[in-house]
Amino acid sequence: MTDLYARHKSVLPDWLALYYEDPLEITHGEGRHVWDSDGNRYLDFFGGILTTMTAHALPEVTKAVSEQAGRILHSSTLYLNRPMVELAERIAQLSGIPDARVFFTTSGTEANDTALLLATTYRRSNTILAMRNSYHGRSFSAVGITGNRGWSPTSLSPLQTLYVHGGVRTRGPYASLSDDDFIAACVDDLKDLLGHTRPPAALIAEPIQGVGGFTSGPDGLYAAFREVLAERGILWIADEVQTGWGRTGDHFWGWQAHGQSGPPDILTFAKGIGNGSSIGGVVARAEIMNCLDANSISTFGGTQITMAAGLANLNYLLEHDLQGNARRVGGLLIERLRAVAAQVPHVREVRGRGLMLGVELVKPGTDEADPDAASAVLEATRADGLLIGKGGGHNTSALRIAPPLSLTVAEAEEGAAILERALRSVTQ
Numbered sequence: 375m376t377d378l379y380a381r382h383k384s385v386l387p388d389w390l391a392l393y394y395e396d397p398l399e400i401t402h403g404e405g406r407h408v409w410d411s412d413g414n415r416y417l418d419f420f421g422g423i424l425t426t427m428t429a430h431a432l433p434e435v436t437k438a439v440s441e442q443a444g445r446i447l448h449s450s451t452l453y454l455n456r457p458m459v460e461l462a463e464r465i466a467q468l469s470g471i472p473d474a475r476v477f478f479t480t481s482g483t484e485a486n487d488t489a490l491l492l493a494t495t496y497r498r499s500n501t502i503l504a505m506r507n508s509y510h511g512r513s514f515s516a517v518g519i520t521g522n523r524g525w526s527p528t529s530l531s532p533l534q535t536l537y538v539h540g541g542v543r544t545r546g547p548y549a550s551l552s553d554d555d556f557i558a559a560c561v562d563d564l565k566d567l568l569g570h571t572r573p574p575a576a577l578i579a580e581p582i583q584g585v586g587g588f589t590s591g592p593d594g595l596y597a598a599f600r601e602v603l604a605e606r607g608i609l610w611i612a613d614e615v616q617t618g619w620g621r622t623g624d625h626f627w628g629w630q631a632h633g634q635s636g637p638p639d640i641l642t643f644a645k646g647i648g649n650g651s652s653i654g655g656v657v658a659r660a661e662i663m664n665c666l667d668a669n670s671i672s673t674f675g676g677t678q679i680t681m682a683a684g685l686a687n688l689n690y691l692l693e694h695d696l697q698g699n700a701r702r703v704g705g706l707l708i709e710r711l712r713a714v715a716a717q718v719p720h721v722r723e724v725r726g727r728g729l730m731l732g733v734e735l736v737k738p739g740t741d742e743a744d745p746d747a748a749s750a751v752l753e754a755t756r757a758d759g760l761l762i763g764k765g766g767g768h769n770t771s772a773l774r775i776a777p778p779l780s781l782t783v784a785e786a787e788e789g790a791a792i793l794e795r796a797l798r799s800v801t802q
């Protein structure tokens with residue numbers, strides 16, 4: 375691995391984010407486990423980066439991909455292909471968006487870029503509302519609407535972006551408010567902002583912020599925002615790149631936790647649907663999707679090989695009720711982690727839902743984020759055979775737990791025990 379790291383340093387950019395002081399080289403996986411090039415086995419509590427939605431090397435997906443590869447990998451989006459149309463039909467129906475149209479891309483970034491193209495064209499405005507601490511991808515325009523400063527390397531955005539408060543319950547005057555008062559304060563802030571600007575095209579938001587550390591405003595926040603937006607004809611783009619497909623247990627989409635506000639105007643997805651093969655996409659009602667008056671394609675979006683993976687993966691997810699599994703196993707896991715947290719003063723909060731759980735670390739007795747402790751826990755869990763993620767806003771002080779949705783109770787317990795050992799050893 376060290377040799378590969380040295381070669382990587384001489385050929386890849388310095389800003390490429392890499393975990394671990396001695397970076398990992400993963401060679402293969404099975405179920406909820408992966409192996410590195412030294413033969414070490416790890417329980418994967420990060421599911422790729424929420425990309426391995428069902429399981430590593432799931433036989434159903436492998437079979438569909440190899441059968442498709444034996445026929446044709448790709449034949450250009452200038453021709454029709456059956457798996458693409460079939461997957462689009464399934465996603466349109468699952469989205470809850472009326473008269474939905476689906477456009478496939480190759481990543482979450484490109485999906486959000488497309489959503490921005492649609493919203494700005496439809497509303498003839500290049501002003502976008504985005505949430506503080508958000509992450510929406512790495513293209514020029516996605517970076518321009520990313521509120522998380524750790525992931526936003528330029529301020530030269532092609533869009534005018536206004537940041538909205540509410541995605542994170544930060545310290546300061548907001549921290550002590552009840553959920554209802556917090557939502558009311560955020561709605562007032564939003565109205566105030568809108569009073570001082572040209573009409574924005576859309577608000578883009580992650581129902582639970584992913585890179586931001588699995589944080590979210592209270593349930594109902596986006597329903598309350600929606601009322602304000604709808605009155606002014608501003609669209610709502612739900613970035614479901616991390617939160618979709620039942621990961622949060624109680625709901626199939628993250629936006630559904632926010633009350634009866636109805637489906638978003640535009641929904642973007644990626645990550646888990648391909649189980650590791652590169653599928654992203656946008657869903658919008660026809661009126662919005664069809665607002666472009668010039669041709670547009672994504673050469674590799676909707677290509678047969680990824681669509682075959684997506685269909686097999688989605689079928690498995692639904693047939694095995696992995697959303698229900700995420701709710702049940704995630705419920706046990708969060709309880710277990712909260713019990714540990716009660717005894718470890720470094721843990722400020724264990725949050726999240728389903729199999730999307732965040733553990734926020736602070737310096738004991740203070741409210742101060744502790745990114746060093748988070749890095750140390752990552753190293754300690756790795757040494758003990760568990761992979762987890764980290765994230766957060768200005769400071770990367772949250773541990774992120776997002777295993778494949780087929781996680782078993784025994785694996786949840788095994789992972790929680792490793793995490794407990796790591797938290798105790800690093801923080802004592």
Ligand code: PLP
Pocket residue numbers: 480481482483484486509510511512580584585613614615616644645654
């Ligand atoms: N949106 C969200 C919420 C994400 O978490 C990410 C990636 O982490 C993206 C968009 C960008 O997706 P991709 O890395 O596939 O371009």
